[in-house]
Amino acid sequence: MARSRVCLVSLAVALLAGCDREPATKIVEVRPVRTIVAASQPAGEMVVLTGHVQAQDEASIGFRIAGRMIERSVNIGDRVEMGQVLAKLDPETEVNGLRSAQAALSAAQAQLTQSRAAFERQRSLLATGHTPRAQFDLAEKAMLNAQAAVDDAEAQLRIAGRRVRYTVLVADAPGTVTARGAEPGEVVQAGQMIVQLARQGGRDAVFDVPASLLRSAPADSEVTVRLTDDAAIVASGRVREVAPQADPVTRTFLVRVGLADPPGAMRLGSTVSGSVQIDTAPVVSIPASALTRVNQQPAIWIVDPNNLTVALRNIELLRFDPGTVVVAHGLEPGEIVVVAGVQALHPGQKVRLLGPQV
Incomplete structure (x- = not known):
């Protein structure tokens, strides 16, 4: 019994001694990550469309x-x-019409000759007073009508001659x-x-171009045109004509690119590809490995440079390129972005930056 009491007293002393000690310090996990500093850079996009070669005229x-x-x-x-x-x-009808017009002209000319002779007689008789004035006027009118008939017959003959040539x-x-x-x-x-x-002369490369590309492409941009079956055959050109109205089915605009000294292999109807460089406002691009998802939207980890903790932020993407993505909204130049180790992070976690930031 005495022995049991001694054990209980020893246990109580040990517990009281433990209560006087301070709690052990909690270990904070610091995860190493690779990062980059976001920077804006000029955006240049190469757009390639497929078309075909046509004559300019x-x-x-x-x-x-x-x-x-x-x-x-x-x-x-x-x-x-x-x-x-x-x-x-078949010229038979037109040839017959020409012969009819020739006959009509001959008849009109004969009538004019007769009317002119009658008019001259009446004028001579009127001068000597052997014919009334009314008779002279009738002869003059007949001559003028005959002259008009000849003029009409000559015009009809010219029309008939043209119809034969047509x-x-x-x-x-x-x-x-x-x-x-x-x-x-x-x-x-x-x-x-x-x-x-x-018609012999210049050649065009013709493309169906979306309206969005027309708005972003420079007005006088140079287009590089290549044969699709032989990329070594190249010609350059500039936009010569843009259709004023979109195609009702495809909603694209027909664009004609005038080719400068096209090679002979670019025959009419050949399929070609046209490429043009489009320069837009400066953008921020980051490696594709920096992307993750939160709330069903693209997101990235941003490092707070003061306390070296990370936070998730949703971003809006402009486009995907091989190995990189271009950010439209949600990332400003100068911010630190995690590009490796994104799957093992949680909000507020301490990180250690690996290597130099670029």
């Missing part, structure tokens, strides 16, 4: 009159010279046939496209 050639086409002497891909015959209409379709400039719109034997209408002619 391309015209649809057609007859000025309707008729049955009896001949088309060119096909797609043929090179033509100025004045070369492209197609012909039965033959000729090239108005040298170029290459790129399309055909009718075959021999068809009845064609006035103005209907018979052949499409890419």
Whole structure:
């Protein structure tokens, strides 16, 4: 019994001695991280679009009159010279019209000769007083009517002559046939496209461009154009024409880039890619490894330089590039961003910066 009391007293003394000691200091975990200092830099984005080569001047050639086409002497891909015959209409109706106009002119001229002779007789008789004034006036009127009939017949003859010439379709400039719109034997209408002619001269690279790119691209930017099947074939050009209205289906604008001295391999219809450098306002870019997510949004860890603790912050991204991201909002130049070790951090954690900050 005495022995038990001694043990209890010893235990009580030990507990009282423990109560007088100060609690042990809590160990704070300091995690090493790699960081960068955010800095603004000029933004340059290379935009690449796909298009094709067209002639700068391309015209649809057609007859000025309707008729049955009896001949088309060119096909797609043929090179033509100025004045070369492209197609012909059946000229029978127009030739008959020309003969009728010639006959009408001959009749009008005969009538004019007769009326003029009658007028001269009446004028001589009037001078001697052997004819009344009214008879002279009638002769003068008949002569003037005959002269008007001759003038009309001459005009009709010129029209008929032109219609005969219009039965033959000729090239108005040298170029290459790129399309055909009718075959021999068809009845064609006035103005209907018979052949499409890419006139010899400059070439354009044609692209469908989104409206957002038109707003951000410089007005006089230089475009580098390459053949898609052979990137070594290159030409440069500048924007020559922008469509005033967007395509109703694609909502893009047709842009023509005039090519300066295009190589011969850039044939009409060739598929090309056009690249242009777009410079925008300075932006802040960070390595993609700095990104994490919080509240279903992109976020980054920001280091407080005073106490070396970290905090999460949501950011808005402008675009992704290979290995980097461009920040639109949420990060200012000069702030310290954690770029390695982001998955092992928690808000308020102490960190130790590894290596020099760049």
